[in-house]
Amino acid sequence: MRILSVVNQKGGCGKTTVSINLAAALAKRKKEVLVVDMDPQGHASLGLNIDPEDYDRSMYDVLMHSGVEIDQATIPVSEHLDVCPASVVLAAVEQELKDKPGREKRLLAKLMRMRRTYDYVIIDCPPSIGLLTFNALTASNETIIPVDPSFFSLHGLHKVRETIELLRDEIGHEIHIRVLANNCNSRTNFSRDILYEIENFHGDSMLRTVISHTVKLKEAASRGQPIAKFDPSNRAAKEFSALAEELVGQEGFFKVSERREVGNVFQGPQIVPGGVRFAIEAPHAQDVRVTGEFCNWSYEGYALQRGDDGVWSTVVDIGDGQHEYRFIIDGVWVKDPNNHECITNEFGQENSVVNVQA
Ligand SMILES: Nc1ncnc2c1ncn2[C@@H]1O[C@H](COP(=O)(O)OP(=O)(O)O)[C@@H](O)[C@H]1O
Ligand SMILES: [Mg+2]
Numbered sequence: 001m002r003i004l005s006v007v008n009q010k011g012g013c014g015k016t017t018v019s020i021n022l023a024a025a026l027a028k029r030k031k032e033v034l035v036v037d038m039d040p041q042g043h044a045s046l047g048l049n050i051d052p053e054d055y056d057r058s059m060y061d062v063l064m065h066s067g068v069e070i071d072q073a074t075i076p077v078s079e080h081l082d083v084c085p086a087s088v089v090l091a092a093v094e095q096e097l098k099d100k101p102g103r104e105k106r107l108l109a110k111l112m113r114m115r116r117t118y119d120y121v122i123i124d125c126p127p128s129i130g131l132l133t134f135n136a137l138t139a140s141n142e143t144i145i146p147v148d149p150s151f152f153s154l155h156g157l158h159k160v161r162e163t164i165e166l167l168r169d170e171i172g173h174e175i176h177i178r179v180l181a182n183n184c185n186s187r188t189n190f191s192r193d194i195l196y197e198i199e200n201f202h203g204d205s206m207l208r209t210v211i212s213h214t215v216k217l218k219e220a221a222s223r224g225q226p227i228a229k230f231d232p233s234n235r236a237a238k239e240f241s242a243l244a245e246e247l248v249g250q251e252g253f254f255k256v257s258e259r260r261e262v263g264n265v266f267q268g269p270q271i272v273p274g275g276v277r278f279a280i281e282a283p284h285a286q287d288v289r290v291t292g293e294f295c296n297w298s299y300e301g302y303a304l305q306r307g308d309d310g311v312w313s314t315v316v317d318i319g320d321g322q323h324e325y326r327f328i329i330d331g332v333w334v335k336d337p338n339n340h341e342c343i344t345n346e347f348g349q350e351n352s353v354v355n356v357q358a
Pocket of ligand 2: 015017039043126
């Protein structure tokens with residue numbers, strides 16, 4: 001089960017649009033998907049044609065009452081797609097849980113107890129970094145940060161990154177960050193400048209898919225339909241389908257991250273005759289590479305070969321000295337999970353380090 005939160009403190013940058021349409025595109029690929037609406041405005045619920053006022057239970061009850069499980073508040077939307085709705089009372093959670101211990105782990109606890117399992121849980125966050133967003137982040141392994149061409153949106157992106165780093169430092173919770181360019185109009189210089197800025201500073205975590213400015217997205221949401229249903233031949237429908245494909249293509253790595261909690265299989269880079277042996281367990285991956293200073297951080301890097309046990313490895317002669325490196329698993333850049341030696345790079349991300357002595 002991959003748990004993704006869609007976060008940015010800036011309102012209107014496309015969190016809900018992305019949550020709804022990505023969820024529908026994944027469901028179309030026969031993935032079992034649950035949308036968790038963590039925004040008291042309930043836009044994700046309404047955008048999926050579910051009016052929270054018509055139901056007895058919502059995310060408020062799930063978070064506030066120990067006896068209410070997610071399964072009891074979940075409503076089927078369409079084939080392979082369910083939603084756990086939110087209504088305006090959800091706003092009270094921030095205040096009501098203020099002094100309660102474990103308040104930022106309530107959603108995580110409920111997701112872990114859920115009876116039904118999903119391939120994807122997509123959490124639509126409110127436009128602020130308060131307790132609701134903290135709950136979403138603590139429950140997620142991955143996050144998508146939609147950024148529209150505005151400086152507030154970029155600012156929001158920096159804030160989310162800071163929050164995620166805080167979670168890592170304070171409670172050791174690692175979240176994989178992905179940035180999604182949304183609402184882009186290739187014809188304006190402003191769009192191009194912002195895209196350039198994101199690529200420059202967040203290139204590693206950028207999703208390949210870009211969502212264009214598409215008027216029909218708003219119309220679809222107001223009819224309570226994802227674009228894939230409202231207008232399947234629309235450009236945005238194709239882009240969300242591509243986004244789903246991009247994420248599905250990265251499942252290899254994320255299935256590993258769940259297993260890793262059970263225990264590491266082997267440890268880090270090894271100095272062997274002929275160079276350094278790089279290895280990583282990624283049984284479902286299609287393509288694994290290692291890149292670093294020794295090849296100018298090229299995207300090609302050096303390809304690893306898959307062994308029967310799902311462990312990918314290769315030996316590279318990188319010469320003597322200290323070297324920084326990262327793996328690229330199906331296009332996702334990651335540090336070596338089995339190597340504690342890391343250096344924070346200029347983008348605030350960690351590179352793994354190996355020392356080769358003559
Ligand atoms: N790619 C896009 N093209 C056109 N309109 C968009 C796009 N993404 C979002 N919107 C519109 O912008 C508004 C805000 O989007 P929304 O997803 O609700 O943002 P958030 O959840 O971050 O507040 C909505 O009316 C939505 O339909
Ligand atoms: Mg929203």
